[in-house]
Amino acid sequence: xxxxxxxxxxxxLKKSTFLLTSxxxxxxxxxxxxxxxxxxxxxxxxxxxxxxxxxxxxxxKQSYLVGYNSFPLIAITGFIMGLVLTIQSRPTLAEFGAExxxxxxxxVSIVREMGPVITALIFAGKVGSGIGAELASMKVTEQIxxxxxxxxxxxxxxxxxxxxxxxxxxxxxxxxxxxxxxYGSYIGVNIKGQISFHLFFLQVFQALSFSDLFPAIIKTFFxxxxxxxxxxxxxxxxxxxxEGVGKAANSAVVFASLSIFIIDMIAVQLTSLFM
Amino acid sequence: xxxxxxxxxxxxxxxxxSILVFIGAIYFIGQRQQLFSSTFQISGIFKDxxxxxxxxxxxxxxxxxxxxxxxxxxxxxxxxxxxxxxxxTRKFMKKNAKAIIGTDGLMGNKIISIIPGTPGKxxxxxxxxxxxxxxxxxxxxxxxxxxxxxxxASISGNLAAIVQNIRxxxxxxxxxFMDSTLALNVNEAMVNIKQGAGxxxxxxxxxxxxxxxxxxxxxxxxxxxxKTGK
Numbered sequence: 001x002x003x004x005x006x007x008x009x010x011x012x013l014k015k016s017t018f019l020l021t022s023x024x025x026x027x028x029x030x031x032x033x034x035x036x037x038x039x040x041x042x043x044x045x046x047x048x049x050x051x052x053x054x055x056x057x058x059x060x061k062q063s064y065l066v067g068y069n070s071f072p073l074i075a076i077t078g079f080i081m082g083l084v085l086t087i088q089s090r091p092t093l094a095e096f097g098a099e100x101x102x103x104x105x106x107x108v109s110i111v112r113e114m115g116p117v118i119t120a121l122i123f124a125g126k127v128g129s130g131i132g133a134e135l136a137s138m139k140v141t142e143q144i145x146x147x148x149x150x151x152x153x154x155x156x157x158x159x160x161x162x163x164x165x166x167x168x169x170x171x172x173x174x175x176x177x178x179x180x181x182x183y184g185s186y187i188g189v190n191i192k193g194q195i196s197f198h199l200f201f202l203q204v205f206q207a208l209s210f211s212d213l214f215p216a217i218i219k220t221f222f223x224x225x226x227x228x229x230x231x232x233x234x235x236x237x238x239x240x241x242x243e244g245v246g247k248a249a250n251s252a253v254v255f256a257s258l259s260i261f262i263i264d265m266i267a268v269q270l271t272s273l274f275m
Numbered sequence: 276x277x278x279x280x281x282x283x284x285x286x287x288x289x290x291x292x293s294i295l296v297f298i299g300a301i302y303f304i305g306q307r308q309q310l311f312s313s314t315f316q317i318s319g320i321f322k323d324x325x326x327x328x329x330x331x332x333x334x335x336x337x338x339x340x341x342x343x344x345x346x347x348x349x350x351x352x353x354x355x356x357x358x359x360x361x362x363x364t365r366k367f368m369k370k371n372a373k374a375i376i377g378t379d380g381l382m383g384n385k386i387i388s389i390i391p392g393t394p395g396k397x398x399x400x401x402x403x404x405x406x407x408x409x410x411x412x413x414x415x416x417x418x419x420x421x422x423x424x425x426x427x428a429s430i431s432g433n434l435a436a437i438v439q440n441i442r443x444x445x446x447x448x449x450x451x452f453m454d455s456t457l458a459l460n461v462n463e464a465m466v467n468i469k470q471g472a473g474x475x476x477x478x479x480x481x482x483x484x485x486x487x488x489x490x491x492x493x494x495x496x497x498x499x500x501x502k503t504g505k
Binding site: 208 | 283286290294297300301305306308330339380
């Protein structure tokens with residue numbers, strides 16, 4: 001009897017050891033732990049964002065750093081995107097004798113998809129990695145702990161302002177990138193053809209509708225939020241010394257880029273449901 | 276402090292420009308959708324709208340003057356299309372104006388073209404129903420092209436059979452073209468006719484010198500001289 005009991009106990013012990021040591025299950029467990037941790041981080045953000053005291057001057061500073069400083073890169077990317085898209089689309093449209101559709105087709109592509117996604121990816125690469133590295137180095141050098149000891153709220157001062165700045169600055173950058181990109185498209189149309197700016201402008205706005213513009217701009221707020229949130233999360237949670245700084249920056253870019261595509265996919269599905 | 280103020284100004288300019296661009300985009304898209312101009316509504320009842328959608332353009336004399344505002348199925352075979360038209364075109368649009376659904380170019384969007392109506396008739400009123408014409412359906416055109424091509428195929432088949440018969444020397448034309456003996460016979464006949472004609476000429480000459488017919492030929496000669504003398 002006691003022998004059977006011992007056997008049962010050992011089976012239980014083996015099972016629990018397997019659950020703790022199996023590399024596959026470890027990964028699953030780590031994934032769910034990460035999801036819980038991110039959810040707590042997001043909830044803390046929403047709790048802190050509406051509670052005074054508001055760090056307005058730090059928010060403006062962060063907006064300048066993530067918005068204004070990213071503008072040149074985004075402007076150049078946007079211009080090239082419009083130009084290249086136009087030049088690449090021309091031969092296909094020319095086969096059907098539909099070159100006059102070039103402004104309409106390119107502008108719809110830019111406003112709906114290319115502008116928001118490409119700008120958000122560039123933004124994630126520049127800003128997401130910067131935020132991740134900055135916060136991770138602050139964590140490593142114990143600046144965040146020092147702020148807590150001094151009675152300040154580092155989460156509110158560092159994380160909330162950065163996430164708000166990325167959330168609000170990315171839509172502004174996307175609007176400007178769209179405009180510059182459409183101008184690049186105008187140049188692209190005029191490389192092999194000839195069209196007046198007035199006619200190009202009319203054809204662009206003839207093709208666009210509110211259902212192209214609004215969903216595209218609304219989703220950029222989510223892109224910006226994701227970039228800021230993921231950058232701050234990986235920086236704030238970094239805990240493996242100087243090595244963690246690079247790791248945080250890398251993870252911030254990879255997961256922010258991935259989340260941009262996931263949010264975009266959801267946004268497209270939702271848009272097609274309602275329109 | 277100075278740098279901070281400068282940064283704030285730069286950020287303010289960037290954000291202001293992006294807001295202006297966004298407002299501009301809303302304005303220009305809204306203008307196309309007649310949101311900021313005075314408009315009136317007219318409707319038309321169609322049997323088939325051929326894929327027309329809300330937001331498609333309405334043209335009057337080839338100019339975009341409005342958009343399709345609503346499409347509603349009224350009965351199993353009729354669809355009501357509501358159109359929003361710019362107010363300034365009302366004076367040109369008469370009560371008996373007609374609406375036709377067409378296509379913008381070969382592969383373009385569907386559009387509604389409005390034919391003005393007879394001059395002197397009263398202007399169209401708001402919420403009026405315009406007459407509609409059944410649009411030319413691409414399927415109908417393709418069906419007609421198919422019938423025509425079927426007929427062409429049948430005709431070319433018949434022609435091929437006829438040519439084949441001719442080549443085989445069948446029928447009158449076939450014999451005419453392909454039978455070499457016929458050509459020989461015709462040649463011989465021609466030689467005979469020539470010889471016959473020569474003999475006949477000699478006979479006539481002999482007859483003209485005969486004393487019994489001399490008077491007749493003399494009279495003929497005199498008549499001919501008289502005619503030429505006139």
